[in-house]
Amino acid sequence: MSDHPGKVTSKEYFDYQGFGGKLLFVALLALVSLGLAAVGGFFSAKQFAFSWLFAFTFFFTIAAGSFFWILVHHAVDADWSVVVRRQLENVAWLFPVLAILFIPVVLSAKTLFKWMSIEAGADPLLDGKAAYLNPAFFWARAAFYFLFFCVATWLLRRNSVRQDKDGDARHTWLSRKMVFPMLPLFALSLTFGAVDWLMGLDFHWFSTMWGVYIFAGSALSSMCVLVLLVTALRSAGYLEGVVTIEHYHIMGKLMLAFTVFWAYIGFSQYMLIWYANIPEETIYYLRRNTGSWNTLNIIMVIGHFFVPFVLLLFQATKKKPLLLCSVAAWILIMHLLDMYIVVLPTYHKAGFSPHWLDLVCLLAIGATLAAIFMKRLGDTPLWPLRDPRLANSLRLKN
Amino acid sequence: MESVGNTQAQLFGMAAEVPSASALYHAAEKVRDAGYKRWDVYSPFPIHGMDHAMGLKKSWLSALVFFGGLTGFATAIVLTFYPSTIEYPLIVAGKPVNFFTVPAFFPIMFELTVLISAFTATFGMLALNGLPRWNHPMFNWDRFRKVSNDGFFLAIEATDPQFDEEATRAMLEGLGAKHITLVHGD
Numbered sequence: 134m135s136d137h138p139g140k141v142t143s144k145e146y147f148d149y150q151g152f153g154g155k156l157l158f159v160a161l162l163a164l165v166s167l168g169l170a171a172v173g174g175f176f177s178a179k180q181f182a183f184s185w186l187f188a189f190t191f192f193f194t195i196a197a198g199s200f201f202w203i204l205v206h207h208a209v210d211a212d213w214s215v216v217v218r219r220q221l222e223n224v225a226w227l228f229p230v231l232a233i234l235f236i237p238v239v240l241s242a243k244t245l246f247k248w249m250s251i252e253a254g255a256d257p258l259l260d261g262k263a264a265y266l267n268p269a270f271f272w273a274r275a276a277f278y279f280l281f282f283c284v285a286t287w288l289l290r291r292n293s294v295r296q297d298k299d300g301d302a303r304h305t306w307l308s309r310k311m312v313f314p315m316l317p318l319f320a321l322s323l324t325f326g327a328v329d330w331l332m333g334l335d336f337h338w339f340s341t342m343w344g345v346y347i348f349a350g351s352a353l354s355s356m357c358v359l360v361l362l363v364t365a366l367r368s369a370g371y372l373e374g375v376v377t378i379e380h381y382h383i384m385g386k387l388m389l390a391f392t393v394f395w396a397y398i399g400f401s402q403y404m405l406i407w408y409a410n411i412p413e414e415t416i417y418y419l420r421r422n423t424g425s426w427n428t429l430n431i432i433m434v435i436g437h438f439f440v441p442f443v444l445l446l447f448q449a450t451k452k453k454p455l456l457l458c459s460v461a462a463w464i465l466i467m468h469l470l471d472m473y474i475v476v477l478p479t480y481h482k483a484g485f486s487p488h489w490l491d492l493v494c495l496l497a498i499g500a501t502l503a504a505i506f507m508k509r510l511g512d513t514p515l516w517p518l519r520d521p522r523l524a525n526s527l528r529l530k531n
Numbered sequence: 532m533e534s535v536g537n538t539q540a541q542l543f544g545m546a547a548e549v550p551s552a553s554a555l556y557h558a559a560e561k562v563r564d565a566g567y568k569r570w571d572v573y574s575p576f577p578i579h580g581m582d583h584a585m586g587l588k589k590s591w592l593s594a595l596v597f598f599g600g601l602t603g604f605a606t607a608i609v610l611t612f613y614p615s616t617i618e619y620p621l622i623v624a625g626k627p628v629n630f631f632t633v634p635a636f637f638p639i640m641f642e643l644t645v646l647i648s649a650f651t652a653t654f655g656m657l658a659l660n661g662l663p664r665w666n667h668p669m670f671n672w673d674r675f676r677k678v679s680n681d682g683f684f685l686a687i688e689a690t691d692p693q694f695d696e697e698a699t700r701a702m703l704e705g706l707g708a709k710h711i712t713l714v715h716g717d
Contacts (some may be wrong), residue, residue: 397641404634410624446597448589530580 143373145518147511156507163500170497173490174237179480180488182241187476188494189238190331191354191469192502193231194347197323198355199224200286201348204319207289207305207312213383215526216375216516220362222293223509224355225286227502232279234498238330239275246271248336258337258413266336274329278322285315293517300519323348334479338417342402349398353391354468357461360384364458371515378452379529385451388461392445396438420478425485429474437467469495532700536671536715543668543716544570544688545699546675547708552578555683558706559584562685565702569691573669573684592655599651600644607643611636668716686714 149156174181199221206214206221214221243249248259248266259266289308296304324344332343340346360381366372406414421430441464450456473491517523536543549555552574559572563586572581615621615636620628626635657663669675669686678684685708687699696713703711 400634400637404637407634408624448593530583 145514160504166497169493182244183480184490184494185237188498191472194351195355198351204312207308212522212525213529215520219516222290228282278326294513297518302521346398349395357464360461382451382531389445392441534713540716542689543714544686546686546714547703547711549683556584569688573678595655596652600648603643603647607640
């Protein structure tokens with residue numbers, strides 16, 4: 134802030150005064166719903182396995198998307214995103230928690246992934262994929278993904294926080310150098326994570342666009358979460374004069390871009406399978422285009438693409454925080470539906486059958502992550518105080 | 532005050548030079564605040580925030596592009612549905628020949644929407660900028676050649692309702708602008 138001394142008067146640290154009640158409430162909610170989920174897992178193990186995977190995927194994609202935006206920020210040397218980067222770092226730094234929340238998936242792996250309990254030689258399709266789909270390699274991959282996500286987000290956040298103290302530009306250079314090897318590793322980890330945990334639900338089926346489809350949803354939903362987070366902080370009196378309407382405009386533009394990107398990828402995947410009409414591939418859409426799943430699918434196509442697309446086209450939507458927040462919340466609900474349609478039809482083949490465990494698992498993971506996020510929020514300044522490009526970010530003009 | 536161009540021809544306006552991009556930016560703010568409506572600034576490169584400094588409103592281009600996109604989308608719907616489901620339905624690979632064959636048409640709808648939008652954006656931008664044109668009165672001023680290298684200029688056009696040789700000149704001098712010149716057409 135060398136050329137704007139004293140311009141920003143907003144508080145740099147989060148103040149917990151009068152916030153303890155909320156934090157306690159979220160922590161209690163997390164404990165209660167975790168307990169309920171455990172009870173549910175005991176009595177209806179299969180439903181719990183699928184509900185948990187659905188909820189886990191929803192939050193995992195948001196953390197992965199936030200990590201992606203940090204990588205892009207450093208890789209392209211971006212100016213605008215400096216003021217919002219700390220919140221992205223806070224969300225991405227939830228990966229260690231997500232790794233712990235992955236344990237129920239590990240425990241119910243045999244329920245989720247049928248291929249794990251099929252003997253070699255019993256299914257020629259599985260035998261053909263055995264070099265990839267075997268338990269040892271599967272768990273080694275999962276360990277690698279989490280190790281990479283945790284270490285990478287920790288390194289980037291540590292650099293960023295250290296800079297708050299000494300203001301050394303070397304941290305910026307170091308982060309930039311680090312993200313280039315991280316970018317391909319991120320792409321591989323997210324792609325194969327999606328292949329292992331979601332496509333693997335039906336090991337007969339495959340789609341080469343699966344990884345990028347999950348990535349599109351990740352980047353979009355994490356941008357929506359960022360908009361909501363920043364607005365929540367602003368309405369509590371923080372980031373005043375730091376995050377401006379110009380930043381909202383850019384975040385809105387990225388939401389529009391990734392709404393279109395999600396639809397482009399989703400449709401491309403659909404069309405290739407529809408057009409080729411090979412039973413091995415069509416099974417995924419046949420199940421989701423039948424009965425009540427079809428209704429949900431149509432709601433998703435309209436709600437995930439057409440509605441936000443039309444709304445976000447207009448500059449007025451992107452420049453009004455409340456309006457943009459409504460669109461962001463809507464897209465997040467649609468992303469939730471997207472993940473639901475990805476995971477649950479594998480279990481409820483006949484049609485949509487909601488279960489209380491869907492909601493409880495969502496609450497259990499969501500409240501746990503939210504409580505830990507809130508607990509850590511005050512540990513560091515709310516934006517990178519001494520980033521060399523902070524001044525440029527503060528006086529952003531579109 | 533110097534006069535350039537054909538002094539018998541119509542007066543284009545009064546032009547002046549300022550030393551730097553930031554001087555041009557601040558000069559533009561003052562011209563805007565003085566209430567001038569028909570004027571322009573010239574620089575070798577785009578200057579961030581100049582539209583705001585000049586008091587320019589949001590461009591109409593996005594509205595044009597929106598309707599361009601709609602035109603492309605509608606064209607694609609007609610081009611695909613009319614021949615393939617009404618005029619000459621042809622069953623390909625067991626696919627239906629009614630509304631439900633729409634996935635096959637989406638790429639065409641998408642591409643035509645993008646194509647006509649891009650055309651509208653390009654040609655609309657040119658039209659709104661008054662381009663193409665063969666010549667511009669400012670080219671009659673030799674000094675103006677610097678504009679593609681290191682010169683920063685502004686010109687108040689004679690058609691501005693507030694244009695007045697004395698008053699405008701005084702304002703430009705007040706901005707610290709140099710080489711105030713009357714520019715005529717050909």
